[in-house]
Amino acid sequence: MFTPKHMLQAAGILVAVSVAAAASPALAQNQDHYGLGTPIGPQELAKYSAIPADGTGLPPGSGTAAAGAKVFADSCAACHGDKGQGNPAKGVGGDRLLGGRGTLASDTPIKTVESYWPYATTLFDYVKRAMPFNAPGTLSDNDVYAVVAYILSEAKIIKPTDTMNATTLPKVTMPNLYVFNQY
Amino acid sequence: MASVIYDEKSRRIAAEMVAAETRQIAQREAQECDCKDGMFPRSPASRRRFLFATGSAASLAGSTAALAQKAPPGAVYFDAPADPTKELGRAVAADGGYGSRSQFETEVRTRFPTANEYTSWSFTPLDKMVGNLTASGLHFERHHGGIPTIDPANHSLVVHGMVGTAKKFSIADLKRFPSVTRKHFIECSGNGLTEWNKPTLKTVQGTHGLLSTSEWTGVQFATIAREVGLKDGSSWVLAEGADAAVMTRSIPIEKMLKDALLVYGQNGEAIRPEQGYPLRLLLPGYEGNTHIKWLRRLEVSDKPFMTREETSKYTDLLANGKARQFSMEMEAKSVITFPSGEMTLPGPGFYNVSGLAWSGRGRVQSVDVSVDGGQSWRPAQLNVTPESVCTVRFSYPWMWDGKAAILQSRCTDETGYIQPTLKQLIAIRGSHGPFGSIYHLNAIQSWAIDETGSVANVHA
Numbered sequence: 001m002f003t004p005k006h007m008l009q010a011a012g013i014l015v016a017v018s019v020a021a022a023a024s025p026a027l028a029q030n031q032d033h034y035g036l037g038t039p040i041g042p043q044e045l046a047k048y049s050a051i052p053a054d055g056t057g058l059p060p061g062s063g064t065a066a067a068g069a070k071v072f073a074d075s076c077a078a079c080h081g082d083k084g085q086g087n088p089a090k091g092v093g094g095d096r097l098l099g100g101r102g103t104l105a106s107d108t109p110i111k112t113v114e115s116y117w118p119y120a121t122t123l124f125d126y127v128k129r130a131m132p133f134n135a136p137g138t139l140s141d142n143d144v145y146a147v148v149a150y151i152l153s154e155a156k157i158i159k160p161t162d163t164m165n166a167t168t169l170p171k172v173t174m175p176n177l178y179v180f181n182q183y
Numbered sequence: 184m185a186s187v188i189y190d191e192k193s194r195r196i197a198a199e200m201v202a203a204e205t206r207q208i209a210q211r212e213a214q215e216c217d218c219k220d221g222m223f224p225r226s227p228a229s230r231r232r233f234l235f236a237t238g239s240a241a242s243l244a245g246s247t248a249a250l251a252q253k254a255p256p257g258a259v260y261f262d263a264p265a266d267p268t269k270e271l272g273r274a275v276a277a278d279g280g281y282g283s284r285s286q287f288e289t290e291v292r293t294r295f296p297t298a299n300e301y302t303s304w305s306f307t308p309l310d311k312m313v314g315n316l317t318a319s320g321l322h323f324e325r326h327h328g329g330i331p332t333i334d335p336a337n338h339s340l341v342v343h344g345m346v347g348t349a350k351k352f353s354i355a356d357l358k359r360f361p362s363v364t365r366k367h368f369i370e371c372s373g374n375g376l377t378e379w380n381k382p383t384l385k386t387v388q389g390t391h392g393l394l395s396t397s398e399w400t401g402v403q404f405a406t407i408a409r410e411v412g413l414k415d416g417s418s419w420v421l422a423e424g425a426d427a428a429v430m431t432r433s434i435p436i437e438k439m440l441k442d443a444l445l446v447y448g449q450n451g452e453a454i455r456p457e458q459g460y461p462l463r464l465l466l467p468g469y470e471g472n473t474h475i476k477w478l479r480r481l482e483v484s485d486k487p488f489m490t491r492e493e494t495s496k497y498t499d500l501l502a503n504g505k506a507r508q509f510s511m512e513m514e515a516k517s518v519i520t521f522p523s524g525e526m527t528l529p530g531p532g533f534y535n536v537s538g539l540a541w542s543g544r545g546r547v548q549s550v551d552v553s554v555d556g557g558q559s560w561r562p563a564q565l566n567v568t569p570e571s572v573c574t575v576r577f578s579y580p581w582m583w584d585g586k587a588a589i590l591q592s593r594c595t596d597e598t599g600y601i602q603p604t605l606k607q608l609i610a611i612r613g614s615h616g617p618f619g620s621i622y623h624l625n626a627i628q629s630w631a632i633d634e635t636g637s638v639a640n641v642h643a
Contacts, residue, residue, distance in 0.1 A: 033410055036359055037342075037350035044351070045343055048480055050421050050431055052488045088195070093298030095192070104504035109190040111495065116506070119489050126491040129429040130328065133299075136427050176504065 068150025306392025347412025
């Protein structure tokens with residue numbers, strides 16, 4: 001284990017921390033910890049998620065474009081347009097989600113999920129956390145997989161018959177997977 | 184000069200900002216009152232008329248409800264006696280124990296009118312500010328899902344992922360840790376995005392108002408990291424907010440351990456709801472979006488999470504259609520706030536030129552001012568002691584001869600970096616690659632003063 005002390009030394013802030021340690025009676029008993037905070041386990045952590053490009057943390061469940069078409073019509077189209085073309089109307093302002101391929105290197109670039117987003121996992125992560133805008137976090141994981149499948153299928157990134165789940169979604173290659181930065 | 188490429192949405196945003204500012208200037212002129220008279224009357228006749236009209240309306244209406252409407256946001260209306268030495272003032276603590284600003288101070292943040300008012304931003308009125316700190320109620324805002332109301336008793340910070348012991352910290356827990364208090368600016372990397380190709384917005388509130396400075400109090404992330412223990416290979420930390428956008432950004436662990444703060448205090452009191460009450464991540468010198476508000480979770484990882492904000496947004500589109508990510512540091516920058524766009528100098532004579540300078544990479548070393556469009560430079564006076572990653576109020580005594588002039592300021596930071604001209608900046612970055620982006624404009628700002636004393640935003 002990479003000890004915190006190690007880390008702090010690397011960051012050059014060991015001095016500040018040892019001064020604090022000297023002044024703290026709590027640390028006199030336990031050199032490493034203040035003893036604050038409550039340990040938590042997987043159960044309490046289960047309600048949180050953030051999905052990196054390799055799909056770690058994707059939940060069980062699955063969905064297809066056919067099911068997603070209904071989710072989109074019911075929960076997304078009012079703000080993003082029935083064809084994902086966006087809706088700039090006052091009080092709405094939903095981004096355009098589809099189209100724009102081939103425009104990025106032009107003088108009139110159009111950034112959408114289809115043209116610009118590098119990872120399909122980001123779409124799942126974002127829709128699950130923040131959409132629908134007026135009722136965030138209310139879709140089931142199956143509905144999120146389905147609406148993601150619908151958007152990717154409308155964008156012709158996957159086939160209309162493809163099923164999106166924890167295994168297939170991270171394997172989707174987006175048109176603009178930029179290899180410029182490697183992280 | 185080569186022009187910088189705006190994508191479809193940014194073009195619309197820029198056009199809408201111009202329209203909004205025009206409306207705001209018209210409104211501001213209507214609101215001017217005699218108490219503001221003095222140096223910069225723009226249209227005295229119309230202002231007097233307005234004052235007369237509201238004065239007579241108030242005496243007719245008389246009811247407190249009607250009077251209350253006259254007080255600007257953050258103020259309470261009171262009748263102003265002709266001679267305050269001839270009658271008693273207000274009773275001590277009659278305000279309930281929390282003060283408000285004077286009813287004669289009208290400056291406000293102005294919202295950029297995005298279609299959806301829950302995902303929008305507001306600008307700090309830099310032209311009206313004095314000193315170095317931003318009043319908490321005037322700190323610029325950017326929210327993606329409105330401002331949540333959070334009871335601190337029900338809020339906690341979860342720290343987990345590649346840690347020895349995953350832990351949950353209540354706000355009370357966090358306040359028990361050793362704390363630090365530091366002054367830092369926060370700037371949105373979209374500050375000035377309208378200004379690449381031509382002078383577009385008129386006031387400094389519009390061109391530079393996504394910049395604010397506060398004194399922040401909180402716990403160093405390094406302290407918390409030590410408490411939970413970091414595992415080998417930890418290299419990124421996901422920060423997550425408790426708002427409707429459940430905002431997330433990935434931050435390099437080096438930055439987190441170097442100077443990241445988990446702040447609960449702002450300017451001597453609890454952090455304001457618009458700034459993340461009860462807890463916000465503060466990343467000195469990083470673009471504003473990374474300073475996650477309403478902070479509820481930190482997940483330590485060996486990779487970034489590629490969240491929407493670090494892929495779809497806040498990336499720099501390059502000429503080949505690829506994009507650069509994680510360009511988070513805010514470079515040295517400065518701006519003259521007096522005189523600035525839409526002001527009028529009443530005539531030749533002495534003016535105390537004043538402005539703000541800042542750098543995301545450390546302390547401001549020096550500031551120079553030019554009154555001839557950058558042909559010659561003189562050192563400005565720094566009115567406060569420069570602190571790391573904090574604005575500095577500077578001033579420059581100037582005797583205006585009544586001839587046309589172009590005012591500029593130029594910041595040099597402690598790394599030796601000198602704030603570039605727009606031409607230099609575009610030459611370095613490219614207009615559409617290699618590093619072209621509508622974000623991160625830190626070029627020198629020019630204000631032209633004509634013979635009538637009128638001040639305008641120009642590219643010089």
